[in-house]
């Protein structure tokens with residue numbers, strides 16, 4: 026300060042004047058910041074304001090220099106991997122990062138309700154736990170004795186959408202180190218989704234992983250046994266390694282399509298999810314009503330190898346035949362009016378035909394109204410197998426009863442190989458099942474076949490899950506009530522239709 030105080034203003038000015046071009050030479054881009062300070066210094070009224078300016082300038086210089094050095098180091102002496110938000114690798118990285126101690130000490134974080142937490146119902150202390158992840162800033166951390174930098178940026182995109190990107194870097198020039206780290210993230214993530222089925226939904230024209238679901242055992246979906254076996258055998262053969270070569274030798278697209286049809290509540294969606302679990306495939310769910318031709322094409326082009334593409338309630342989806350469409354069928358699409366429909370039938374047929382689709386994809390479409398579908402959509406080649414699911418027959422009612430009341434340790438519906446017939450009285454190992462077996466037969470005798478859906482029967486049995494006797498005693502009243510409800514619903518629907526006709 027003393028020397029500053031003694032120095033004459035003219036001396037200071039000429040000193041700084043000498044330094045400015047030099048600074049600009051070393052730190053290009055600085056002049057916009059230095060020029061105002063320079064004019065203040067040269068014309069400054071007091072020594073204090075000059076000192077203040079010099080202090081500020083030094084601080085600015087320090088910050089600029091450290092950023093400049095940081096960029097220099099990052100450019101020449103570090104390696105970096107960028108991970109796009111729309112890729113599953115992003116979920117892997119963030120999932121791993123959130124489990125690391127450095128994530129808890131990040132000064133800028135993103136807070137979200139942890140939807141994946143398995144809090145016990147009713148425990149208020151555990152309800153809606155918060156989950157924090159580092160955001161908008163650099164986080165430094167050590168991993169396997171190396172220093173890494175994690176950087177995740179959230180920015181506001183167009184139309185209020187949020188854009189996110191993340192990158193990971195480390196001080197060293199060997200990219201294998203970063204790949205190893207990402208491989209650790211991948212292993213950690215895969216371990217967490219083991220025994221789960223991963224579902225993907227679309228955001229715009231990109232896939233995004235949604236919450237993984239516990240795998241549903243094939244044995245918990247109760248349908249006709251031969252039908253289930255036929256379906257499983259078909260998928261097993263399709264996914265066998267030699268089948269792929271077979272398709273490729275003949276130049277055929279390696280894809281297979283299934284249509285699951287039948288009344289509501291017969292297990293179409295459940296069957297699809299349990300197939301995904303059984304064959305360890307991810308499910309990509311297409312919601313046609315939110316798509317247009319362009320996004321549909323992009324989504325099909327982005328599908329990985331070996332996956333299930335699920336189109337639920339395909340009769341209700343927004344697909345329409347454009348004027349002049351040359352799809353190979355002459356009938357109309359169905360009952361849906363073409364208004365507000367964005368995906369054209371010809372585009373859907375093209376993507377299904379596989380020109381832009383992935384190898385080994387299974388397409389599963391479900392519908393309650395097969396008669397409403399355009400024949401072009403379900404012709405062989407696009408749909409290779411049509412599986413009709415029925416209302417519950419005797420065997421299914423029996424299986425549902427056994428499924429609910431049999432103790433899990435004793436169940437023979439759990440394991441698909443052992444899923445033959447229920448144990449018969451007198452059979453070895455079936456002694457404790459005997460009473461259950463008789464109760465089951467009693468229940469089956471009371472419920473007419475092919476009148477109620479498995480969903481309806483299951484829901485009734487679950488409401489009586491603690492007492493098969495009570496279920497048998499109250500099933501007649503329950504059926505009566507359900508029939509009445511259906512009649513009321515039918516009357517209401519027909520009145521509504523009549524009203525519509527009048528208008």
Ligand SMILES: Nc1ncnc2c1ncn2[C@@H]1O[C@H](COP(=O)(O)OP(=O)(O)OP(=O)(O)O)[C@@H](O)[C@H]1O
Pocket residue numbers: 245246247248288289290291292293294295296391392393479480481483
């Ligand atoms: N065959 C079945 N075996 C076991 N559970 C079933 C079966 N059918 C339905 N359920 C149960 O009923 C509920 C609805 O089933 P799901 O959604 O699979 O039926 P769906 O045929 O796809 O119905 P919708 O046509 O209305 O979409 C689920 O909780 C499922 O567990």
